[in-house]
Amino acid sequence: MDPRFIGQSVRRQEDDSLLRGTGKFVDDLDPHGLTHAAFLRSPVAHGRIRSIDTSFAAQVPGVIAVLTLADLRPVLTSDRLPVQFKSDGLPPNIGPYILAKEEVVYVGETVALVIAESRAIAEDAVALIDLDIEELDPVTGCQQAVQPGAPKAALDRSNNIYAQFDMGYGDVDQTFADAAHRVSLALVQHRGGAHPIEGRGVLAHPDPMSGQMTVWSSTQQAHEARGFLIELLGLDETLLRVRTPEVGGGFGAKYLLYPEEVSVTAASLLLGRPIKWIEDRREHFLAAIQERDQFWDVEAACDASGKLVGIRGTMIHDGGAYVPQGVNLAYNAATAVPGPYDLPNYKLSVQAVATNKVPTIPVRGAGYPEGTFVMERVLDALADAAGLDRIEIRRRNLIPVSAMPFSTPLKSRSGSGITYDSGDFHAMYEQALKEIDLDGFADRKAKAAQAGLLRGIGVACGIKGTGRGPYESATVRIGKSGKVTVFTGAMPMGQGLKTALSQITAESLGVDPGDITVVCGDTNTISLGLGGFASRQTVVAGSSVSVAAKAVRDQALHIAAGLFEADVGDIELVDGMARVKGTEIQTSLKELAKIAGGSPGYSLPTGVTPGLEATEYFMPTGLTYGMGVHAVELEVDAETGAVTLQRYVVVNDCGRAINPKIVVGQIHGGVVHAIGNALFEFMGYDEQAQPTTTTLADYLMPTAPEIPRIDVHLAEYPSPLNPLGVKGVGEAGCLPTAGAIVSAIENALGAKNNMIQRIPVMPQDLFQFIQQGKQSSAA
Amino acid sequence: MKASPFAYFAPDTLQEALDLLGSLDNAKILAGGQSLMAMLNLRYAMPDQLVDINGISDLAGITEQGGRLSIGAMTRQRVLERDSLLFQKAPIFREALLQVGHIQTRNRGTIGGSLCHLDPAAELPALAMLYDATLIARSAKGERALPMAEFPAFYMTPALEPDEILTRIDFDAWPQDSHFAFVEFSRRHGDFAIVAAGCLFSLSPSGTIERAAIVLGGVGAAPMRLTEAENSLIGQVPGRAAFEAAARAAQDIEAMEDSVYSAQYRCHLSEVMTRRALTKAWDRHQERAA
Amino acid sequence: MTNSAETLHTVALTVNDVPREGTCVARQNLADFLRHDLHLTGTHVGCEHGVCGACTVLVDGQAVRGCLMLAVQAKGRSVTTIEGLTRSDQELGVLQEAFSQHHALQCGFCTPGILMTLVEVLQDDPDPSEMALREALSGNLCRCTGYQNIIDAALAAAAALRQNQK
């Protein structure tokens, strides 16, 4: 039977309330007796706290409490947050403090907390807290961090190294010795912040009736947050519930339990009052995680035909002042280098180091964009060295469809192998070239030249591991009301996940997706969940929902078959009814649910088990990999260094698209985020590690006029690794973007030798390159 | 962040406002608020008193007498952008205003607010400089007229006394057939320019340039006129050679630098933007003529 | 600098065609006043420094940043928020419907500001070009959609509205 709902761009069930302004985000919640929190944050990047005097602040009318770590301690089991991903071999003393103890290690670190009748009053009081700090030398950059004699980012650690590891396979050094062409590159990659338009936010709401604390949080991980909160507060699952209202974007910044959530909840436990803290934009700049800097020094070699023989080098990753989550970001970046290409030999030495800046964990893309950028720069450089066309060299190195599934010798951070499960990379590559009209490029370039503009084209590829496990939860239930409800630990933050899950459910149960309620982000409704990271939710939660919905379908068919004395195979579920095919004999799902619910003291019909409900924890055996090709045309104004994007084509493998419109929307968003990384977004710090871009006027996110039309084509190579055949796309759009753009800029300038080694590309830098190019060609 | 507390006054008349300013300590004038409100919310500005002059209706409006335009300080940018009299007499205003912020900020932002905020890259101070406008300020003691050239005291600080209110901006329109253009180099649409250039020139009956004005924004602490470049244009036939020569003069200015853009880059952009402004002005004429 | 002396101001205004009244301190901005005092939480706050555009509402028909205007300045004015675009018992309006059809919203946090801006933009120019729309929306940040579907929805809404006019 052809799918009725899967594969359709059905209307999103999220839209109606959001379009009416009735959707509730965390700052829209306003329980009786609400109080407001504001934080005193460290004004310096590194310092020792001599004293904190809260007495003036406490006297401000409207202030309820001014709290330091010592004040919260009675309800805490630890002063520090744990490292939230399993990470073996990390040094001690790297988890963030809930509020600073004796030392502050980045500008914006939480030091004290004011609870007041309004946020404005709380901020008034914060300004009156007298914080006496002895300033210490900060570590201002990750290259400095590993220099001999560098200051330590935190006094209780033995050095600035969080982790160092080697990754790779083959015998790189041997192959380099007799390779036809060799290049070396020093690449500086900066990826700023996540910047969802809604910042973080938390509301801790104690209920004296139930004794339960409800923590409403704008998070990507309700269950994980609950797990760490109960641990840190010494509670159990019956005493603390985490719920998420609408979440206004996350992009990685909300996949973490932060000091603010813990301290606000702790304060609420102490005071017995509901307390809300809403992150303002300035705080997002100071205290929400970023992805920021990586420095790569790599050499690469290819044979005479342009086929890769090896890449080797080093990478230093700026981990920031604490390690709240692990070093997965650096790890992912390193594993992403080979990408969709056949790289026979690879060796990379990685150091993740401490600086006195806000911690880094994955932002949308999670290290893959950096690894991808390195490979794309390498290919450009090798093409130039070998005298090959840049487009051709990629063609020669893409993994052929005949090699699928293709296992690289690398392991993902969970320890499982990296196997590209499906896809015809060459076909996608050629499609992208066709869609951007490569043949017509020369004409367009000539035309641009007449207007004094340099037009260039660039193509790049990337492949993203998606659908991380170990599992996601889903319960599908048809209640006695007849209502179909899905409960899951998966966490939407704008993707339209509820709609996608409703489509998957509808497919099995024959009800309209719009009639299905999907409940996410409530730890009281389902016991386990991992939430929204790693482009995983449609893959893993979708699969759980699919399996659970099929189980419920089987139950319903079974009951109906018994009721109608028909064969199970003769029953169909359509429009909320179970019907004997081709007849008028039918009953509603509601009736079936009542039967399955039983009647007190009476037996259930033979073979019927209680309830129309099933729970599934789909456990993927490995990541599923979606390849993407980006082709971009742009124009460079050689007089100013300005870059204007003109055409943008994406061909992306999404496995089976559940809702194509949603899939394309995810890719649009990812591409534009990465355009920001490539050309606009720069998080600046001065020589004292003081952030210098702390407003949206200084940190430039792309706006509509800077963005060209993005022409997305979905390639659907079903994944064999999950029952739906889907691959994740939440981050896919971020991967090849910078590589394609930088390559196109160089193409426009007719430049070779990987002139551009740093992103974001600033017009001033580009202008300088252009000038240098003029000088060297004149010489 | 939320603003720190202040006392709020909303006088209906200029006199009341002036009396308040004369008597209050640490007071700030709230015009359109498109810069000040952000600074209040960030607690970069923490006045004790705020005197809101939005209710003073006679501070807004555009009038003309004998070729001299007079714009009330509280005239909204969006009104300037759409005003047909202004468009007819000084069309460069619309061209520049469409590059000022965004619809939402232009709907509130005023010409006087922009002049007093005096961002070095702001368009309206640049236009005031281009037109050699006269700025009229009032205090309880009386009225005074400041030439725009003397209006900037320091970086982002106008030469106004704490008890003074800027009430209007007067300038002479250029002849109807003058040429004009306002161009900017900025990273995103609506951002403050890294360098902006505006120009006006008019021709003698013989077709040579008889009068010219060029202004640069974003380059110095305040918008600056390029007198040398202007002079170099006089008597020239408009066209590439004359424009390039004038633009070269722009290279030699003293430019500021910030954490992102160097002085050298700004100097270079000054040259480019000056040339582009002149060229755009002249091309527009050629296109119309064609 | 304490708030003990902070005067409360009464603000009477019209919101979504309904007369409303609230009290607030002078420093309260309009967006916060609408959200927390009048409980119209559809208007969002994304930066409080006048860049993101999430707080955009109409004041006397003009799109303004709610975070860059004091609530006391709205005395006697007519404010329209997203809640006023369509009555709760009515179907979505043309613009809202186009947003859903074209998948022009993901998390929906930026959406109210964008819709309110577009109300004015489409009134001014019923037949805008794609570039004109992009420029008109340059004061609204969206991190989710990449803008394209927003532009497409606005173009479709403009066409539908022109059709309705005929």
Ligand code: FES
């Ligand atoms: S909240 Fe007003 S512009 Fe961002």
Ligand code: FES
């Ligand atoms: S839809 Fe999420 S910010 Fe625009």
